[in-house]
Amino acid sequence: MISEYTIGKFREIETPFYFYDLDVLRSTLDTVRKESMHSGYQAHYALKANSNPRILRIISSYGLGADCVSWNEIAAALDAGFQPSGIVFAGVGKTDKDIEAALKTEISCFNCESIPEIEVINELASRQNKTAPIALRINPYIEAHTHKYITTGIEESKFGINTWEIDEVIRRLAALKNVRLIGIHFHIGSQISRMSVFKSLCARINELQDWFSEHGINLTSINVGGGLGIDYENPEKKPLFEEYFSLLNDFINLRPGQTLHLEPGRSVIGQCGSLISRVLFIKNGSNTLFAIIDAGMTDLIRPALYQAHHRIDNLTSKGHIYRYDVVGPVCETSDTFAKYIELPETKRGDIIAIRSAGAYGEAMASRYNLRNLPAAVFSDDLA
Numbered sequence: 001m002i003s004e005y006t007i008g009k010f011r012e013i014e015t016p017f018y019f020y021d022l023d024v025l026r027s028t029l030d031t032v033r034k035e036s037m038h039s040g041y042q043a044h045y046a047l048k049a050n051s052n053p054r055i056l057r058i059i060s061s062y063g064l065g066a067d068c069v070s071w072n073e074i075a076a077a078l079d080a081g082f083q084p085s086g087i088v089f090a091g092v093g094k095t096d097k098d099i100e101a102a103l104k105t106e107i108s109c110f111n112c113e114s115i116p117e118i119e120v121i122n123e124l125a126s127r128q129n130k131t132a133p134i135a136l137r138i139n140p141y142i143e144a145h146t147h148k149y150i151t152t153g154i155e156e157s158k159f160g161i162n163t164w165e166i167d168e169v170i171r172r173l174a175a176l177k178n179v180r181l182i183g184i185h186f187h188i189g190s191q192i193s194r195m196s197v198f199k200s201l202c203a204r205i206n207e208l209q210d211w212f213s214e215h216g217i218n219l220t221s222i223n224v225g226g227g228l229g230i231d232y233e234n235p236e237k238k239p240l241f242e243e244y245f246s247l248l249n250d251f252i253n254l255r256p257g258q259t260l261h262l263e264p265g266r267s268v269i270g271q272c273g274s275l276i277s278r279v280l281f282i283k284n285g286s287n288t289l290f291a292i293i294d295a296g297m298t299d300l301i302r303p304a305l306y307q308a309h310h311r312i313d314n315l316t317s318k319g320h321i322y323r324y325d326v327v328g329p330v331c332e333t334s335d336t337f338a339k340y341i342e343l344p345e346t347k348r349g350d351i352i353a354i355r356s357a358g359a360y361g362e363a364m365a366s367r368y369n370l371r372n373l374p375a376a377v378f379s380d381d382l383a
């Protein structure tokens with residue numbers, strides 16, 4: 001809950017801004033740390049969900065590793081105190097420059113998505129006289145039952161190596177002396193709410209493990225990626241880490257000497273953030289009332305990009321309930337946060353919270369329309 005005290009403070013601050021409740025973040029991180037230690041798994045926080053430097057420092061202080069998708073993310077992780085030995089590097093289009101810098105830093109693993117990529121890593125590693133640890137990101141053909149833009153594990157996806165290519169990859173690897181295959185990696189999509197999806201993933205991983213064993217290939221790292229969803233309708237609800245970890249415990253058959261890795265992003269950071277905005281105008285449409293607020297799709301693009309749903313609260317009104325379309329000021333019709341939602345009577349100057357916005361919010365902000373990037377405000381600083 002956002003307290004009356006905090007709402008009072010919001011009134012004094014220029015909007016829009018992201019508000020991060022660090023107690024919520026720390027309590028989530030406590031759970032992740034406890035579950036990881038209990039099961040011996042290593043969690044790598046996916047920086048792309050939110051790479052605010054202060055947030056990163058808190059996350060690294062809980063001993064998590066980092067999952068990065070660019071050299072700039074690796075550099076941000078290092079700045080925030082993450083160890084190179086806990087950094088994995090993913091992405092379907094790694095540049096030579098990024099690969100070279102990551103090799104120099106001696107990160108723990110390159111998660112590779114194609115044969116040409118592995119060949120380039122091999123070549124660049126040989127120039128540095130190094131052997132790059134790599135994992136194959138395998139496309140397990142599992143439908144994540146989430147939005148199509150965030151489904152990544154089906155056959156037409158640009159991500160991952162197809163199972164019919166694995167034979168060829170293994171043949172090619174025999175000739176590549178500057179890469180060392182240490183594991184397999186998966187990431188089937190994001191905002192996954194059905195635990196059965198992860199259960200299917202575990203079953204696929206067990207089958208693939210049998211294949212690698214039969215071919216005499218010894219893997220030390222099994223990486224299940226991220227994807228655990230959060231409840232956007234109930235911002236106070238915590239992600240289901242206990243269920244998730246116990247499912248992995250029950251259904252993945254690890255072999256001796258193997259470590260299980262995971263890469264949570266949204267589930268770590270989503271519920272601790274809200275986008276705080278002021279109402280600029282109430283405007284009559286022909287069938288609806290528009291609440292035009294000072295935050296837009298440049299601050300939080302998820303509703304425009306994925307038709308994502310965020311709960312919206314008017315923090316400063318207790319009036320009668322009416323229905324509103326909550327929209328931003330950007331010159332695009334898709335700059336709409338919600339349509340025909342119930343809010344207490346809303347007036348110019350009211351403070352609006354768009355909840356569960358910690359993940360893929362600030363990180364995806366842009367300066368379209370030459371708007372300012374949103375600021376970040378932390379609960380510790382208001383107390």
Ligand SMILES: *Cc1c(COP(=O)(O)O)cnc(C)c1O
Binds near residue numbers: 048067091
């Ligand atoms: C985006 C991504 C993640 C994090 O996904 P969440 O749904 O935010 O948990 C993890 N691993 C990889 C490879 C990713 O691309």
